[in-house]
Amino acid sequence: xxxxxxxxxxxxxxxxxxxxxxxxxxxxxxxxxxxxxxxxxxxxxxxxxxxxxxxxxxxxxxxxxxxxxxxxxxxxxxxxxxxxxxxxxxxxxxxxxxxxxxxxxxxxxxxxxxxxxxxxxxxxxxxxxxxxxxxxxxxxxxxxxxxxxxxxxxxxxxxxxxxxxxxxxxxxxxxxxxxxxxxxxxxxxxxxxxxxxxxxxxxxxxxxxxxxxxxxxxxxxxxxxxxxxxxxxxxxxxxxxxxxxxxxxxxxxxxxxxxxxxxxxxxxxxxxxxxxxxxxxxxxxxxxxxxxxxxxxxxxxxxxxxxxxxxxxxxxxxxxxxxxxxxxxxxxxxxxxx
Amino acid sequence: xxxxxxxxxxxxxxxxxxxxxxxxxxxxxxxxxxxxxxxxxxxxxxxxxxxxxxxxxxxxxxxxxxxxxxxxxxxxxxxxxxxxxxxxxxxxxxxxxxxxxxxxxxxxxxxxxxxxxxxxxxxxxxxxxxxxxxxxxxxxxxxxxxxxxxxxxxxxxxxxxxxxxxxxxxxxxxxxxxxxxxxxxxxxxxxxxxxxxxxxxxxxxxxxxxxxxxxxxxxxxxxxxxxxxxxxxxxxxxxxxxxxxxxxxxxxxxxxxxxxxxxxxxxxxxxxxxxxxxxxxxxxxxxxxxxxxxxxxxxxxxxxxxxxxxxxxxxxxxxxxxxxxxxxxxxxxxxxxxxx
Numbered sequence: 001x002x003x004x005x006x007x008x009x010x011x012x013x014x015x016x017x018x019x020x021x022x023x024x025x026x027x028x029x030x031x032x033x034x035x036x037x038x039x040x041x042x043x044x045x046x047x048x049x050x051x052x053x054x055x056x057x058x059x060x061x062x063x064x065x066x067x068x069x070x071x072x073x074x075x076x077x078x079x080x081x082x083x084x085x086x087x088x089x090x091x092x093x094x095x096x097x098x099x100x101x102x103x104x105x106x107x108x109x110x111x112x113x114x115x116x117x118x119x120x121x122x123x124x125x126x127x128x129x130x131x132x133x134x135x136x137x138x139x140x141x142x143x144x145x146x147x148x149x150x151x152x153x154x155x156x157x158x159x160x161x162x163x164x165x166x167x168x169x170x171x172x173x174x175x176x177x178x179x180x181x182x183x184x185x186x187x188x189x190x191x192x193x194x195x196x197x198x199x200x201x202x203x204x205x206x207x208x209x210x211x212x213x214x215x216x217x218x219x220x221x222x223x224x225x226x227x228x229x230x231x232x233x234x235x236x237x238x239x240x241x242x243x244x245x246x247x248x249x250x251x252x253x254x255x256x257x258x259x260x261x262x263x264x265x266x267x268x269x270x271x272x273x274x275x276x277x278x279x280x281x282x283x284x285x286x287x288x289x290x291x292x293x294x295x296x297x298x299x300x301x302x303x304x305x306x307x308x309x310x311x312x313x314x315x316x317x318x319x320x321x322x323x324x325x326x327x328x329x330x331x332x333x334x335x336x337x338x
Numbered sequence: 339x340x341x342x343x344x345x346x347x348x349x350x351x352x353x354x355x356x357x358x359x360x361x362x363x364x365x366x367x368x369x370x371x372x373x374x375x376x377x378x379x380x381x382x383x384x385x386x387x388x389x390x391x392x393x394x395x396x397x398x399x400x401x402x403x404x405x406x407x408x409x410x411x412x413x414x415x416x417x418x419x420x421x422x423x424x425x426x427x428x429x430x431x432x433x434x435x436x437x438x439x440x441x442x443x444x445x446x447x448x449x450x451x452x453x454x455x456x457x458x459x460x461x462x463x464x465x466x467x468x469x470x471x472x473x474x475x476x477x478x479x480x481x482x483x484x485x486x487x488x489x490x491x492x493x494x495x496x497x498x499x500x501x502x503x504x505x506x507x508x509x510x511x512x513x514x515x516x517x518x519x520x521x522x523x524x525x526x527x528x529x530x531x532x533x534x535x536x537x538x539x540x541x542x543x544x545x546x547x548x549x550x551x552x553x554x555x556x557x558x559x560x561x562x563x564x565x566x567x568x569x570x571x572x573x574x575x576x577x578x579x580x581x582x583x584x585x586x587x588x589x590x591x592x593x594x595x596x597x598x599x600x601x602x603x604x605x606x607x608x609x610x611x612x613x614x615x616x617x618x619x620x621x622x623x624x625x626x627x628x629x630x631x632x633x634x635x636x637x638x639x640x641x642x643x644x645x646x647x648x649x650x651x652x653x654x655x656x657x658x659x660x661x662x663x664x665x666x667x668x669x670x671x672x673x674x675x676x677x678x
Contacts, residue, residue, distance in 0.1 A: 037644055038618075067644075073361045073389075101422060101503055102391050121393045127357060128643040131619070150641045151621030188619070201619035261583065263620050 001194035003311045004056045005173075006269040008202035009187050010040035013233030018043065021307045022054050033233075036187045037067045037129045038201060038258075043186040045177035050184075052176075055089060056191055058169040062086060063192040065133035065148075065200070066175055070126045071183035080111050085174040086136045091166035097134040097147055099124050099178060104132075104154050106145040109164045116145055116162070119154040131188070131199040138162050138170065151199040197266050206230050207252035211332035212288055215248040216241040226252045234273045236305060243283075243337035251288050251334030257325055265323040267313040272335050274308065276301040281337065285310035288332040289317040298338055340530035341607045341652050342399070343390060344520040347378035348543025349611050349648075352572040356380070358613070358648050360388035364509075374404045374460045375540055375597075379517040380507075387508030390521065395421070395501035398468035398476070400524050400535055403507070404517040406460045410435050414511035415443075419467055419502040426469050426496050427477070431455075431512060437463070439477050439487070442496035448477050450486040460517070462538040466524065469494045469502060483538045531654045531662065536606055542597055545569045550590030550672035551629055555580035565591040573613050575646060581617070582677050590629055590674035596665050605663040607654045610673045614649060616642040623678040626651040630658045630671035639678055 009031075012018050018031045030050070036042040043052050056062070064084050080100040087093045093110045102122030107113040124130055130149055137144040143162025147155040173191055177184035188202045207226040214225045221228035221239030228239040229252070241250055270285040285296035285308070294317065296310035314320035315327055345359060351370045356362055364386035373379030380388070392399075405416065412433035419426045427447075428440045434452035441447045455461050461482055468476035475494030479487040507516055518541045524533045546565035553564050560567035560578025567578040568591070580589050596605070608628070616622030622642035626649070628635045635658060637651030656663045 069645075073357070073363055122391055125643075125647065126361060128645045128647055130643060150643060152623075152641050199619050199621055261618065263618070 001192075002313050003190065003192050003267045003269070004062075005054050005189070005191040005309070006202050006267070006311070007054075007189040008040065008204045009036055009042050009189070010202075010204035011206070011232055011271065012041065017233060020305070022052050032185070035185065037069075040204070041187075042069075043175075045184045045186070046182050050177055051174050052186060052189070053172060053174050054189075054191065055172050056170075058171045059193050060138045060169060061136070061194060062170045062173075063133060063135040063194065063196055064173045064175075064190070065131065065192075065197065066189040067129050067131045067187045068175075069129045069185045069187075070124075070178050071185060073126050080105055080107065081178045082111055082174070082176040083132060083178075084134050085110065085176065086134075086138075086170045087172040087174055088166040088169055089172040092164045093174075094138055094164045094166070094168075094170060095134075095136045095143075095145055095162050097132070097145070098176075104147050104149060106134075106147065106155060106157060108160075108162060113164065114161075116160050117155060117157045119147070119149075123149050123154055129187075133196045133198075135196050136162060136170065138168050140168075146196065148196055148198070200263075200266065201258075203257050204232075205254040205257065205328075205333075206232065207333070208255050209253040211251035211253050211334060212291075213249035213251045213334060216243045216250050216337070218242075225250050229273075234305070242277075243281075246337055249286060249334060249336045251286060251332040254329075254331070254333055256329040260325045265325070265328070267311055268323065268328065270296065270310040270312070270333055272299075272308045272310075273305055274301050274335075275303055275305045278303065283308070283335050283337050286334045286336050287312065287316065288334070289315065289327060289330075292317055295336065340523055340526040340532040341609075341654055342392065342521045342523055344518075344541055344607065344609060344652075346518050346541025346543060347373065347380060348541065348571070349545075350572050351378045355572045356388070358646070360390060363387050363389070373515075373517040374462075375542075377517070377542075379404075379406075379515050381513065381515050382507065382509035383513050384509060387506050389420075389504050389506045391504045392502075392521070395503045396523065397470070397501050398466070398524055399505075400464060400466045400522040401505060401520070402462065402464040402522075402536060402539065403519040404460050405455070405463050405514060406517075407431070407455070407457060407512055407514040409457055409512060410455060411512035414514075415508050416514060417465065418506040418508060419469070420504040420506060421497065421499055421502045424497050424499075426502050427467055427494050429463075429465055429479075437479055437481070437487070439479070439494075441494055447492050447494060448479075448487050448489050450479060450481070454481050454486060462518070464535045464537075466535070467494060467502075469496075469500045471495050471500075480535055480537075532606065539606065540599065540603075543571070544594040544596065545571060546591035547594045548592035550592055550674055551634075552588035552590045552674065554584075554587040555582040555589045564589050568612075573646075585677055588627060588634075588674060588676040590627060590634075590672040592672055593669075595669040603665065605665055605668055607652055608663055608668060609650050609652045610637065611648055611650045612675055613646050614642060614675065615646045616644055619644075624649075624675050625678055627674050627676050628653055628657055628671060629673070630656050630667055633658060634676075636676065
């Protein structure tokens, strides 16, 4: 049981940056730096082919969620539009969850696919943020589709044929738009391989000071390493830290989470943005909790900037165990050249 | 529940907040005075329309609304019954002051006599539509409490799906004014108090005017008097409000009395309306509560968004007596909300 992807939509400022994180090569979208669900950024889909696409490893059970808002009046005359699609990249769309005049409806295939079922009542309204989550199990005979809206189950289909040809796996999620709601916003996106998480927010924490390690170079930018990597909307070669030797490390103190009241912390995702300078290089994300280092997987850098993600479902310093607010606020986050 | 929806425009009174109640296209306006009983009303200028998407699909409903127009134009749409993108049936003005019924926007399937509607005067229109092929389709129109059209064997079905999911009030050719809208399910069962035309009705809005039996929310932003944070028309959003994160916290309020109606009146239904949102991620639910007069009576569980939205609960009958409301009992009742 693991998170596969998180996107607060708060740490990027341009469509090009968004494309680096979510595109699998066909993304057409726009990005807004304000107007997100709790402020901050959001994806804006307003072209006929606009969508957000994220590739993941292959799964037969997978969950995708996010906050969506149809900014303009939702044309009640619009029939089924694809909101979250579970796809086998380049092969098939197995299941699509859509909005059908305010109902939530699931189909095998895309809009003209086989109807699997719909919510009992209309529960999607225009001009409001809704948190929509869909869990799909692929099977020719006992497939399931479960959809929650704003934390409440609205559709629970069992004993379904949820495989639309291909190899019967999902390795790509598409978040779409209402065709006639010409401005559809998405925020707080997630993908999980097992669980519907419930109405969730994704908070962005950025470096705010140097941590225990300051071993990379600071040729371009500030002598304070954190200040070269603290931009919302990375500034590329303007300021950065440059590694010159294997096992050089930088870790940073980070800002604090917005207040957590009764919510559960489902996981954290470290995001690094980097490239190599002509020689193939790997790096790994690093957490430092209570003076102990924890390393992520080895990730290859390309010759152009790209985002690299490392997800920690649990606090590695707690057994591992559940994350708590104070640990996140007190830990350091960084990276190590390999 | 037999009454599905009603709107006297009294709880919002403003053009900008029309979108909180209806799906709005074009530029309809809300004027705070000058309606049927000198309250608020909606005006449809050229190309404006508003849609009420029904919670489920219906084959038959009754719709009532006040209509005022400075003139009448042949074929000017005022009300459409839609199934998705399919216009099932529409009601149009005639140039001679009558109404006609069109299937699919092009085939006339019924009409009233002329000269029933006067320019610049409010009229109360009620339409019962059952969509089906002949001889099972039905259309019935009442104007100002008098039946003016009845055809119980009409072909009112455009297409193959004998249901509709949205009602659209619209302007086409001739601008007009609308007030006091209701939508009723005439097939909600023998136990339902309202299965037929309500007649020429009036919808009044009353707002909190005092402390009720429970005052358990916080008043961090606004007055220490809870009711004064929720008594504005139109609403003021985050300017002042009551809030609570605690399950089972309640705020109940007394309300102003209903206006007296000369000749007496029958109180047909009560809709409690609240504008509410949650402030963070996570499941947020609440319910509307009526207290008529000694016991809290709870509405359905309602789910919150992170943005303000009107939520409603309709009590066709007094939930304490399971009998019809009376003005006196309503005036003595409290209404409010409870966190779930």
